[in-house]
Amino acid sequence: MSTYRQIYFIGIGGIGMSALARWFRHAGYAVSGYDRTPSRITDALRSEGIDVHFQADTALVPPSPDDTLVIYTPAVPSDMEELAYVRAHGYRLIKRAEALGELTEGKRCLAVSGTHGKTSTSTMLAHILTVSGEGCTAFLGGISKNYDTNLLLSDSNTVVAEADEFDRSFLHLHPETAVITSMDADHLDIYSGIEDLRETFVKFAMQTDRHLIIKKGLEDRFIQARVKARIYTYGKGGDFHAEDIVSDGHGLMYFTLCTPWGRIERIHAGVPGLVYIENATAAAAAALLHGTDAEKIKEAISTFRGVRRRFDIQFDLNGHTYIDDYAHHPAEIAATIASIRRIWPGRKICGIFQPHLYTRTRDFHTEFARSLSALDSVILLPVYPAREKPIPGVGSEMLLGDITLKDKMLVDKDSLVETLAGKDIDILITFGAGDIDRLVEPIHNMLVGRYA
Numbered sequence: 001m002s003t004y005r006q007i008y009f010i011g012i013g014g015i016g017m018s019a020l021a022r023w024f025r026h027a028g029y030a031v032s033g034y035d036r037t038p039s040r041i042t043d044a045l046r047s048e049g050i051d052v053h054f055q056a057d058t059a060l061v062p063p064s065p066d067d068t069l070v071i072y073t074p075a076v077p078s079d080m081e082e083l084a085y086v087r088a089h090g091y092r093l094i095k096r097a098e099a100l101g102e103l104t105e106g107k108r109c110l111a112v113s114g115t116h117g118k119t120s121t122s123t124m125l126a127h128i129l130t131v132s133g134e135g136c137t138a139f140l141g142g143i144s145k146n147y148d149t150n151l152l153l154s155d156s157n158t159v160v161a162e163a164d165e166f167d168r169s170f171l172h173l174h175p176e177t178a179v180i181t182s183m184d185a186d187h188l189d190i191y192s193g194i195e196d197l198r199e200t201f202v203k204f205a206m207q208t209d210r211h212l213i214i215k216k217g218l219e220d221r222f223i224q225a226r227v228k229a230r231i232y233t234y235g236k237g238g239d240f241h242a243e244d245i246v247s248d249g250h251g252l253m254y255f256t257l258c259t260p261w262g263r264i265e266r267i268h269a270g271v272p273g274l275v276y277i278e279n280a281t282a283a284a285a286a287a288l289l290h291g292t293d294a295e296k297i298k299e300a301i302s303t304f305r306g307v308r309r310r311f312d313i314q315f316d317l318n319g320h321t322y323i324d325d326y327a328h329h330p331a332e333i334a335a336t337i338a339s340i341r342r343i344w345p346g347r348k349i350c351g352i353f354q355p356h357l358y359t360r361t362r363d364f365h366t367e368f369a370r371s372l373s374a375l376d377s378v379i380l381l382p383v384y385p386a387r388e389k390p391i392p393g394v395g396s397e398m399l400l401g402d403i404t405l406k407d408k409m410l411v412d413k414d415s416l417v418e419t420l421a422g423k424d425i426d427i428l429i430t431f432g433a434g435d436i437d438r439l440v441e442p443i444h445n446m447l448v449g450r451y452a
Helices: 015-026 040-047 081-088 096-104 118-132 166-172 194-206 220-224 274-290 294-303 330-343 358-372 396-402 413-421 435-451
Strands: 006-010 030-034 051-053 068-072 092-095 108-113 137-144 149-152 158-163 177-180 211-215 230-234 241-247 253-259 262-269 312-317 320-325 349-353 377-380 408-410 427-431
Touching: 006 015, 006 081, 015 030, 015 040, 015 096, 015 137, 015 149, 040 051, 068 096, 081 092, 092 096, 092 166, 096 158, 096 166, 108 118, 108 274, 118 137, 118 158, 118 177, 118 274, 118 294, 166 194, 177 194, 177 274, 194 220, 211 274, 230 274, 241 274, 253 274, 262 274, 262 294, 274 294, 274 330, 312 435, 320 330, 320 435, 330 349, 330 358, 330 427, 349 358, 358 396, 377 396, 377 413, 396 408, 413 435, 427 435
Parallel strands: 006 030, 006 068, 030 051, 068 092, 108 158, 108 177, 137 158, 177 211, 211 230, 320 427, 349 377, 349 427, 377 408
Antiparallel strands: 137 149, 241 253, 253 262, 312 320
């Protein structure tokens, strides 16, 4: 990439794209790009000196194909005006995943993949390596609350990368150590079915050199495939697992980490919840196999503050709690609700869910309804389409009909805060990967006004 002077991003506001944009800016390139709408991320990029525009305009693409590399996200429609322009005018055009693959080549790459859990796990792993003193460069799929960024920089030769299965992106990575957290059916607009998805995870595993860390129960197909990396398992019954999990009922949790080499006693979980303890187990396994000191791992887990929009506690005062979470898959929603029940037993949970993508809503409406029925009450928002066009007959109404709760409703975004103002809130949680995050601050402000 040293032959280029300018890097132009189409879809620069995406979480993975913005991390790359920040890296190239730090490396001395001229960086600019397009995104569809302003956001907290694009505001931050502009404040860091990166030029971002929001109206597709080919005149704003750097004029010289010879010294400009164009990086795009597959979430952008293929007929988008700027994308068509650079294809027609001789620019080198690569996907975000290809760029990440080139940047990690020759590095000690620790990659975390999985249909859910990968962002929290990779961010925790990056935090462990930072606390240990080794440091790392990390490309993260969320905003670390410890560092307020999705990019960590270091002179270390170690890179932590979130390995995304969407569009088979992770096949551009060849890690030294890989973690696979889950392989649930998802992205069925990309994969022909769950077997296709799982076999692609096997292909990713076969590109891993030394250590492969897999959620217990998923390892058989990797053993049968005879991957070259040594396989370790984590989770209940795994080579790495948590024991003696204790919750004080007020949000504090402790556990003992059992490893093939001994026990790390009474680790304080900096972020509560069974999901985070499981993610911490996977991150600790990768760090231990990388050679990180056990006491540094214990210290780092206790000081980990989490990831924005991943079990992100926004308000917890006077017996009222509000959590924001990125969960947009039925398994993620179920796991988050179970964690809340474990941390705060006996309390009433109201969930707000914005489905993400028409195809995902269509493919998993029964599973979504089952997961959401574990709440005490639920409010549904209309489907967030992202890159998709509406599918006739597919919408949040499908979920509403199948949810077994009596206390359920469908509202639009504009009336949500007003609707909540008329409800007695015990525990409130917002779920979704769309633009529901723009409602977090108004909800928080309403709760502060009522309960603070």
